[in-house]
Amino acid sequence: MRIALVLFLLLVTRAQAAVYYVTVAGLGGEQDYEQRFRATAMDLDKIFKASAGAHVYTLSGAQATKVKLTEALAQIAREAKPEDDLVVTLIGHGSFDGVEYKFNLVGPDVTAAELAEMCNRIPSRRQLIVDTTSASGGAVASLERFGRGVIAATKTGTEKNATVFARYWTEALQDPTADTDKSDSISAMEALQYADRKTAAFYESQKRLATEHAVFEDTGRGEGVRVSAAQGREGSLLTSFTVLRIGAAQAAMNDPAKRDLLAKKEELEQRIDALKYQKAAMDPADYKKQLTDALLALAAVQGDLEK
Numbered sequence: 451m452r453i454a455l456v457l458f459l460l461l462v463t464r465a466q467a468a469v470y471y472v473t474v475a476g477l478g479g480e481q482d483y484e485q486r487f488r489a490t491a492m493d494l495d496k497i498f499k500a501s502a503g504a505h506v507y508t509l510s511g512a513q514a515t516k517v518k519l520t521e522a523l524a525q526i527a528r529e530a531k532p533e534d535d536l537v538v539t540l541i542g543h544g545s546f547d548g549v550e551y552k553f554n555l556v557g558p559d560v561t562a563a564e565l566a567e568m569c570n571r572i573p574s575r576r577q578l579i580v581d582t583t584s585a586s587g588g589a590v591a592s593l594e595r596f597g598r599g600v601i602a603a604t605k606t607g608t609e610k611n612a613t614v615f616a617r618y619w620t621e622a623l624q625d626p627t628a629d630t631d632k633s634d635s636i637s638a639m640e641a642l643q644y645a646d647r648k649t650a651a652f653y654e655s656q657k658r659l660a661t662e663h664a665v666f667e668d669t670g671r672g673e674g675v676r677v678s679a680a681q682g683r684e685g686s687l688l689t690s691f692t693v694l695r696i697g698a699a700q701a702a703m704n705d706p707a708k709r710d711l712l713a714k715k716e717e718l719e720q721r722i723d724a725l726k727y728q729k730a731a732m733d734p735a736d737y738k739k740q741l742t743d744a745l746l747a748l749a750a751v752q753g754d755l756e757k
Contacts, residue, residue, distance in 0.1 A: 476542025546588030546607025
């Protein structure tokens with residue numbers, strides 16, 4: 451009974467949840483990079499603004515400053531609720547001196563530690579930071595926190611060449627094939643797997659040695675890992691974190707009659723994922739009962755959505 455009540459409360463709060471998207475195209479240094487970074491940011495801006503319940507902040511060109519980024523995150527800190535999600539995407543160049551990572555902006559750069567502190571002030575319990583820059587692997591240790599997924603285009607701060615990961619991360623949010631579980635939504639893990647695969651294929655097609663290897667951290671107490679090396683609970687937050695709804699799910703979010711049903715569906719899917727990760731520590735009978743109840747509830751909600 452207590453578990454059912456907790457689940458009900460979670461469903462109610464998720465039904466009312468919003469998503470805050472912050473995208474920053476940093477300093478390019480050269481015209482080609484300036485145009486490329488801005489174009490990618492504008493693509494994401496368009497994608498996110500088409501999503502129901504989205505609050506979109508996009509900074510590029512002269513607006514891509516530490517002051518403007520600080521103001522945007524402070525505004526979100528005042529508005530966001532604990533049940534809301536936060537997605538921050540950094541596009542551009544980064545640097546790492548062996549101790550500190552910096553994201554290159556117009557004027558003063560912002561460090562990973564400073565960005566983490568700004569995001570810490572935002573009450574959203576679930577956050578995602580996607581750092582697609584060079585040397586972004588050097589930011590993971592400063593950005594990680596319980597409830598926050600961190601994706602970096604490079605495995606360390608020493609992979610300093612310009613990256614192509616941002617291109618394929620954006621493509622993942624536009625390509626329905628990225629939705630591998632056919633849930634009409636693209637999770638952070640699905641987008642990461644898509645972008646990682648496409649990035650590797652790019653270097654192979656160019657017959658070049660890969661100079662970027664994406665990693666993630668979503669436990670709040672680990673190091674960045676490659677998707678292929680994830681173990682245990684690693685990847686559980688990214689798998690349950692919906693970056694974007696597509697197709698029927700997006701249409702449902704624009705239909706007030708189905709919006710709550712979609713939120714229930716997503717929460718039940720997250721509950722099922724959590725149960726699978728907790729299986730080893732649970733009583734087998736209790737695990738089977740909870741999983742069966744959740745699956746039956748999910749089937750009922752899916753049926754209502756398809757009417």
